[in-house]
Amino acid sequence: MKYSIVLPVYNEEEVISSSILKIIELFVRMDMDWEIVAVDDGSVDNSYETLKTLQADYPSALKVVRHPYNKGNGATIKTGIKTATGDAIICMDSDGQHDPEDILKMLPYLGEYDLVVGARPFKSDGTWYRNLANKFYNGLASQLTGFKIEDLTSGFRIFKADVVKKFYYLFPQRFSYPTTSTLALLKGGYNIKYVPINIQARKAGASKIRLFRDGFRFTTIIFKIILLFEPMRVFLPVTIVSFLLGLVSMIISIIQNARLYVPNSSVILFVLSILAFLLGILAEHTTAIQMAIIERD
Structure with a gap:
């Protein structure tokens, strides 16, 4: 099996080199078939130049793709998925918060499960309001889907490539691909496994998540995906x-x-x-047609 590690990069010049070198060290040590796909999302610092320097050192291992301007995290992940050639696609942050060693905890579950998510400890985000918000959204999504969702927004996840490529067109351009991918795969009938991981301290920069602005977006995405895949849970x-x-x-x-x-x-x-009620019935029929098309393709 070949593994593709997709790294979204935006203004990470201080940490991107060390993050990639840790991943390379892990996969060389494990003697796996692998590639890294780093997608620069229009960085205004020297992230792209750093990536090209690394690519010159590891030409067979590192692919570098660049957006001409900032499109958003979701668009970056979609570009990475389209570029990846592996049988499994590993998405993780490039800011050093995700430990590559945790990949070894997650990979054994990939045979039985279609998506393996690195679940963060409850207090990993540091601020009480973000921890509380994450718990609320996990609970809301669990209630609407009927499945226990342990970490709705973790960006550390391993997909079976053939599965994620059925759904990645649904990912929003900017925000929030982890939420969308979790709900889409759940409602598509695929299996998801949560594996506890530890989050490293951010080595540079600050989180781009804003509580109130992005909280509204989270809620909108949750209801949008539920309406798309199981509308009666809202309409009934x-x-x-x-x-x-x-x-x-x-x-x-x-x-x-x-x-x-x-x-x-x-x-x-x-x-x-x-x-x-009538809209719910109509939406259910539309969903059935959509899922039949996805499975056929």
């Missing part, structure tokens, strides 16, 4: 809640007026429940 609760609210409104009106009376609010809520 809306149907039930709308119907019950309409029923309660009608009962209150009957009690207040001492006669059968259906207020406008009840009519609107009943119509909303019917529309939500």
